[in-house]
Amino acid sequence: MERAVVYVTLFGLLLALVTTLPIKEDWDIYSFHINSTVTSRYATTVITSRVANRMDESKEIEFHVRIPKNAFISKFRMFIDGQLYDGAVKAKEQAQQEYTDAVSRGQSAGIVSSVGRTLEEFKTSVTVAPHKKVTFELTYEELLKRRIGKYELQIHARPMQPVKDFKVDVYIHEKAGISFINVQGGLSTKNLANAITKTHADKQAWVYFYPTEDQQKTCDSCGEQGMNGDLVVVYDVNRKASIGDIKKSSDGYFVHHFAPSNLTRISKNVVFIIDQSGSMSGRKIQQTRIALLHILSDLAEDDYFGLITFDGEIFHWKRELVQASKENLDGAKEFVQRINDRGATDINLAVLEGARMLNAHPREGSASILILLTDGDPTSGVTNLGRIKSNVKEAIAGKFPLYCLGFGYDVNFEFLKTMSLQNDGVARRIYDDSDADLQLRGFYVEVATPLLTDVTMIYLGGTNLTQTNFSQYYDGSEIVVAGQITDNNVETFIPQVVALSRNSKVTFSETNITEIVSDDLIQRVWAYLTVKQLLEKELQLSGPEKDKVKEVALELSLKYSFVTPLTSMVVTKPPGESTDVLHKPKEGGTHTNPQRGSGLGLAGGSAGGSHSFLTTSAIIQQAPSIVMHSGAAGRLHDDSHRRKIYPDFGMMPTAVEMFYEMEDDDLSTVHFPPTIVTATAPTTTATAPLSHRFLLKAENQSIPLCFDITGNERLKLLHSPSRELSVNGELDSVADGGFTKIVIRVKADLYIDIDVNNIIVRDGQTLTPHTGEELITAGSVTVIKRNKEVDVATGDIRIVILLHERHGEKFLWPVLRQHPSDNSIEGILALKPAVYEELQQTPSSRLKINEQEVDVDRSGAVDYSIVSRPTLGCWLVSADAALQRPLDDFIVAQL
Numbered sequence: 001m002e003r004a005v006v007y008v009t010l011f012g013l014l015l016a017l018v019t020t021l022p023i024k025e026d027w028d029i030y031s032f033h034i035n036s037t038v039t040s041r042y043a044t045t046v047i048t049s050r051v052a053n054r055m056d057e058s059k060e061i062e063f064h065v066r067i068p069k070n071a072f073i074s075k076f077r078m079f080i081d082g083q084l085y086d087g088a089v090k091a092k093e094q095a096q097q098e099y100t101d102a103v104s105r106g107q108s109a110g111i112v113s114s115v116g117r118t119l120e121e122f123k124t125s126v127t128v129a130p131h132k133k134v135t136f137e138l139t140y141e142e143l144l145k146r147r148i149g150k151y152e153l154q155i156h157a158r159p160m161q162p163v164k165d166f167k168v169d170v171y172i173h174e175k176a177g178i179s180f181i182n183v184q185g186g187l188s189t190k191n192l193a194n195a196i197t198k199t200h201a202d203k204q205a206w207v208y209f210y211p212t213e214d215q216q217k218t219c220d221s222c223g224e225q226g227m228n229g230d231l232v233v234v235y236d237v238n239r240k241a242s243i244g245d246i247k248k249s250s251d252g253y254f255v256h257h258f259a260p261s262n263l264t265r266i267s268k269n270v271v272f273i274i275d276q277s278g279s280m281s282g283r284k285i286q287q288t289r290i291a292l293l294h295i296l297s298d299l300a301e302d303d304y305f306g307l308i309t310f311d312g313e314i315f316h317w318k319r320e321l322v323q324a325s326k327e328n329l330d331g332a333k334e335f336v337q338r339i340n341d342r343g344a345t346d347i348n349l350a351v352l353e354g355a356r357m358l359n360a361h362p363r364e365g366s367a368s369i370l371i372l373l374t375d376g377d378p379t380s381g382v383t384n385l386g387r388i389k390s391n392v393k394e395a396i397a398g399k400f401p402l403y404c405l406g407f408g409y410d411v412n413f414e415f416l417k418t419m420s421l422q423n424d425g426v427a428r429r430i431y432d433d434s435d436a437d438l439q440l441r442g443f444y445v446e447v448a449t450p451l452l453t454d455v456t457m458i459y460l461g462g463t464n465l466t467q468t469n470f471s472q473y474y475d476g477s478e479i480v481v482a483g484q485i486t487d488n489n490v491e492t493f494i495p496q497v498v499a500l501s502r503n504s505k506v507t508f509s510e511t512n513i514t515e516i517v518s519d520d521l522i523q524r525v526w527a528y529l530t531v532k533q534l535l536e537k538e539l540q541l542s543g544p545e546k547d548k549v550k551e552v553a554l555e556l557s558l559k560y561s562f563v564t565p566l567t568s569m570v571v572t573k574p575p576g577e578s579t580d581v582l583h584k585p586k587e588g589g590t591h592t593n594p595q596r597g598s599g600l601g602l603a604g605g606s607a608g609g610s611h612s613f614l615t616t617s618a619i620i621q622q623a624p625s626i627v628m629h630s631g632a633a634g635r636l637h638d639d640s641h642r643r644k645i646y647p648d649f650g651m652m653p654t655a656v657e658m659f660y661e662m663e664d665d666d667l668s669t670v671h672f673p674p675t676i677v678t679a680t681a682p683t684t685t686a687t688a689p690l691s692h693r694f695l696l697k698a699e700n701q702s703i704p705l706c707f708d709i710t711g712n713e714r715l716k717l718l719h720s721p722s723r724e725l726s727v728n729g730e731l732d733s734v735a736d737g738g739f740t741k742i743v744i745r746v747k748a749d750l751y752i753d754i755d756v757n758n759i760i761v762r763d764g765q766t767l768t769p770h771t772g773e774e775l776i777t778a779g780s781v782t783v784i785k786r787n788k789e790v791d792v793a794t795g796d797i798r799i800v801i802l803l804h805e806r807h808g809e810k811f812l813w814p815v816l817r818q819h820p821s822d823n824s825i826e827g828i829l830a831l832k833p834a835v836y837e838e839l840q841q842t843p844s845s846r847l848k849i850n851e852q853e854v855d856v857d858r859s860g861a862v863d864y865s866i867v868s869r870p871t872l873g874c875w876l877v878s879a880d881a882a883l884q885r886p887l888d889d890f891i892v893a894q895l
Helices: 092-104 190-195 283-298 326-337 347-359 385-396 413-421 436-447 519-540 543-559 639-645 879-883
Strands: 005-009 027-039 042-053 059-068 072-080 083-091 119-128 133-143 151-157 165-173 178-184 196-201 204-209 229-237 245-248 253-258 268-275 304-310 314-316 367-374 402-407 427-430 450-460 469-474 479-485 494-500 505-509 567-573 617-622 691-696 705-710 714-720 725-731 739-747 750-755 759-763 766-770 775-778 781-785 789-794 797-806 809-818 836-840 844-849 852-862 871-876
Touching (some): 027 809, 083 543, 083 871, 092 567, 165 789, 178 196, 190 196, 304 347, 347 385, 427 436, 479 519, 705 852, 705 879, 725 809
Parallel strands (some): 268 367
Antiparallel strands (some): 005 617, 072 083, 072 133, 083 567, 253 479, 450 469, 739 750
16 A cells, blocks of 8 residues: 655744634534643643534544644644544654655645744644544643742644534643742733633642533633633742752752742843844834833843944944943933944944943943844845854953844844853744834843852752753743762762852752652653753754764654654554645745645745744654444444445454444543553443453553453552552442542541542541532542542642443543652552563564563554543453452452
8 A cells, every 4th residue: 555644733833823714614623632741840731622523524633733842742632533643752853754755746735833932833634524523632731930039831722613512721740849830921811711720739730621612602702613822821939039940850860940939130241233134124123122222221220231223334322331321321212212224234334332341341240131132134244144153252262241133034033042052041033023022122131130140050969960050040030950869879979069159159068959849740851851962062063973963862852752853753654645745844944735625825924933943843644444333222243244334344353342432422532641541341232241441551552551440449549558548449340431439538537539420528527528629638638520530649649530421321530630749649549551572463463561461462552531432443362461469459458
């Protein structure tokens, strides 16, 4: 079979969407859920869209979302007609030949996308049969960055039509305590504000956004096609004037958040270098003048400053830095009012002059800053970009940071970014919009108050460290370092921070590590930071050094399944799909799509974001389906029937099997780490004990294991002896469902009983029922109940209990959303992914599971951990073989 290839690209174009999306009257998005979990500033967000083709013919159905530019996609999968199509991250070069082959066959059809200032776009599509459904699920991760005293979690909602079941769930857990939390953005205004629920309980916070279909049409950018806007969760954590928060995992990774408070501000020396070339004419130069007037007004009296404007020449207000006295500021403002566009662009001369002014004015105990604002490429003087970067680096010599602000879409942002990184600064794009002056002022506020200079992060007994030297630390920001503790020996691990304050050297030291959290979380923070910084470093290098850094970044991207500029995501897709080849334009490029009638258009533009200058692709590749059939409930299918439907049925077991057609319920969706998902298998009669089927994810294979537990057994779901915490559940004996009751024991005589109707807290002999949506606190455990799910959190453990319903019968289904760091924790929910290899593949197959050979059969199971409840193919084994220990170890005598 010829293999078709679909490239799904994260676009980094920084421009507005200039066309209206078509109304999707032929397919229905009946569920759209966004779930974000933030732990220690690291956010994992899952977007799930369930779509049905309501027509009598096959339809192409789109999945079209926007994600933050700083995020890495780590998972994408689709569920179509009981089949899971999962993604695998690979080196981009591995897919290049398939990409070239697809183009040569004339199958290229680039889908044009565009993004705003802080978002990238992800889009794909799949053909769905008449009256069938598809579920899309996209996961992305990001480390939230602190700016001006707050973290911002940005969630963009644009499902393309009003959705009956639309939900955004945000959960935040910060061990240091949450000092405040607010909800902002265009989706928090007007009638939509009534759809937001916010709960704050010391170290935890929840935000729920459940707008009705009518409400989804009432925001500023909403309409008949539904919502199109941002929900921004803003928060900060409690701080003290110390070394900060240091968190480690049991396997020795650590992350250090350093943001001391109560420090004395340092006076600054700042030089503004303003492009006044002809391309700055009109609104750009007007907004620059407005912004500079406000910035000058914000200078403190003990600050010193300089102003340079440039085109093909340079123009000083004063040739030397002057104090920010009222008289000097008034004179500078008159100079700013007279700035007019003219001439060419000599960036080299202007930046070198700014560096000269700062070097000629050293002040002990002060911080120097150089800020360049330009909108174009160098066109006069030295125009070779490599030579300019070399000249600037030599002039600055590591003495102060250079911040480059690129105005508009025509600027060579990659050049500005590299020049900033080489000189301990950052580049920021200023968008040519009505609020450009606010953007300029907003950036200045971030660097307006230096508190420390020459910051050195020292970790005796640490290795594999991310960046540890920082030129300056500003009020409202944060320095984050991650690494590993050598030999995981905490006793020899000594963190220390040395820096210069206003008048003296200061040292921050502390020996206690404040928190132990999930192994996977800390590792992923370390990997995220390392990959980000390696990609930035690669920009600054050339030759073998560049190749070596790129190789390490690629290796980590593959290990942690990050879609970066160096990797692609390969996903199986049903046969017969037409090929889409999506390519991310480079910085300053334009991408058009004359071939595909997607209803999208593009008007000029440039890429942006932290890695937008490189191509990032997610490739969807055609592959044969796993053979599995979903028939009507209780309907028996023999081999001959299935062989007519599936020519490759020879791979299926010869035994007679039963499969179910799932029904749609209006249920809440949650998302969880890929440790274990559980499902219920059908029963042959209404009175026989129900055989509950559990799906155990496989670490090295795409097909999970499954095993059965019969009857109303009481199972140990989670047990932590050190925390005096246990979670047990009782399986239903006859109903076609899961658990009838789950009991959480917080300590010896404190229990939380959860059934399909109520939550009861048992404290000794006192029983307190809860039926509403109020926050419930029992010891260290917090519980909040919503429509059809219960959220349970304690420390770094988070469990979600879903309420499902089939054939009028309700049941509970527990899922571990956040895995605890304690290695002593055990239970069904704490099982690690299975490791197995296939020894043979016939209707009766044999697997090697953790060195033990077992006979298995190909079967199927319903996955109740996902609201769409797909039927997945699995290898059916005995419970003891799957668990690698006796099932009796997970059975308890009482709840």
